[in-house]
Amino acid sequence: MKDKKNKSLRYRLLWPIRNEKWQPITIPVASILVSFIAAAIVILLLGKNPFQAFYNLFQGAGILPKTSYAGYKSMLTDFLSLLDAMTPLVFASLAVAVALRAGLFNIGVSGQMLASGFLATIIVGYSGLDAIIAKPLVLLVGMVAGGLMGGLVGWLKYKFNIHEVVTTIMLNYIAQYVISFFIHMYYIDPISRQSKYITEAARLTLVNVQIANLKMDIPLGFIMAIIIAILIKFLLDKTVVGFEIKAVGSNRNAAKYTGIKVGSNTVLAMIISGGLAGLAGVTYYLGDFASIQPKVLTSLGFDSIAVALLGNSHPIGIIFSSFLISIIDQGSTYMSSQAGIRQEIASVIIGLILLFSACGAYVKHKVSRLKEKEVERKDSES
Template sequence: MRHTIVSLISIILGLIAGGILMLFIGSNPIEGYTYLLQGALKNLERIGNTLATATPLIFTGLSVAFAFRTGLFNIGASGQMLIGGLLASAVGLTYDLSRPVLLLVMVIVGLIGGALWAFIPGLLKAKFNVHEVVSTIMMNWIAYWTVYYVIPSYFKGEFLETESKTLADSATLKAPFLTEMFAGSYINLGLFLAVIAVIIVSFIINKTTLGFELKAVGFNRHAAEYAGMKVNRNIILSMLISGALAGLGGVALYTGNASTIQIGILPAQGYDGIAVALLGANNPIGVFFAAILFGILYSGTGFMNAMTEIPPELANTIIAIIIYFAATSVMIERLLNKFMKNRSHKKEKSGPVVEKGDS
């Protein structure tokens, strides 16, 4: 409950700060936020696009949150997304299989690709105590340049060398029934995969021995080791699962929301997943709703820019401010705890009121 309050405070502070910025440039904050919400939720098409925008963020938020549970900071979700999306796209462009089999293979290959890309930082952390922040950042750039080389060399598009060939509809997560249901939006089957991932991760963390051990390692690595837990194995396993989730995010992004991969772009969703995980208090359900919030913000800014004089740079700044407050949620929680302790201390100090007739 307290984590939920902290997250809500972070969101409110971010929106207030964004509103103050709007006032500074002479715009009406209420009007601006009204158009932002309309841009994200005005009709079925916009709702579908919002959900599609949030889908990769659900995966990257889960990825970061799962690693956090083991005391690891996986900042390499962007690279893991790239590799997962690259491998899934390579399968879709190379093989001609029946659609259910092809999509299943693409999802599995993307999952494995992301997991293997996170395995190296996990192994370096477990065996040599190499900090995972450094190693995952390096793996991001290795993935970046790998895609930069592989796409033009083997999967070059028909008109542009900077992007891959376009996947056939049968090799994407797009579903006609969803497109029709949401009036032509680009919502796709990736959303269902994301919901399944939320359920599975929640079950692993809260209902399994593995989840208990991962949380124990995250709380105190030395105490967990003293208790007989295999700390190094759990670190590697945590990074594998974290990378697999990010790899699925790449599948959702590059074969669901889009049907090509562009070179020279490190997906921002990998870094936004950090803010989503923090805002969701590293809880799978919280991550899901935090990702939906970010989907609303990203989807609605274009409409807000079009309907008001608020420049696009300010819209992006508002998102950045909310991300900033999400990142400082730990500080907000400490202030909240201090406030609650002071309040409890004052109540204890005042003591019960005794009437004269009672003595």
């Protein structure tokens, strides 16, 4: 009898994630909550106030107002920097998601970003073209460069059966070293030890725009990121191409028997994925930074894998998951200066969120089991 009661209590505790229709949303939200609780415990153990810390985190990200601002700064400027940092993450996560849908694992987003960012920098960034031509050209170069590099990966897989994980890892290293060589030889800024800054006209972030007593950075790519996310959703859910890509991803052999061309769809998915990574690259290197640090692959390409998965590889989900991850990332500096907690705790929180959301399938399974038992219990009682 007692056991029965326990079960029904457990069942009742699970009420927020019981509805299967909402599970794609409720399970990530639940895992986010659980990881914040876990982080709160860690912060408590360090002898700090977790609520204070989380509050600072949101203040730093421009979601909540800070107590004081430097000249020309406000919550709005902080929020715009958040969007600025979020833009490449959205593109990169979309790149991972499209490849995942085709059953491919694009671990080379970082390399594709670097290659396209570098090409856009040397072709457009130093050209002195007018903004009206330069900015679209940057996007185009980024998309084409990334798409070609992704396409190469798909082609090698299709033609020579080379595993995409190996190719992308190799290309990551090759891009990293070759580009480092060219930067050191031709484009180095001797003071910053990075590539020379690109012209303002080619930048995808408008820096220090003065509006009503505020100086803000306006990320032009952000709107585009949202539009592209919606387009990708449309492509995957409503078009033949999207259907075929997903069919190849869920079962290659079945797709082959139904007459879908597995090879060309593999290449196509990688071209799209690479193109998106290229957009991530140009919004990253030609947006906020305007310069490239040689021999460094951004960790963003790897984080995006996790962000895509947190968003269920769903374009709209990705917008939300990258928003959340960017908040934690951006807010961490302010949090560490205000609450005296090390900045690295932010990445630990992110890691925990991802860890708990990876258990999603298990939670789903457990909940449906509990549900069945609950029905049985009710049957036996009546």
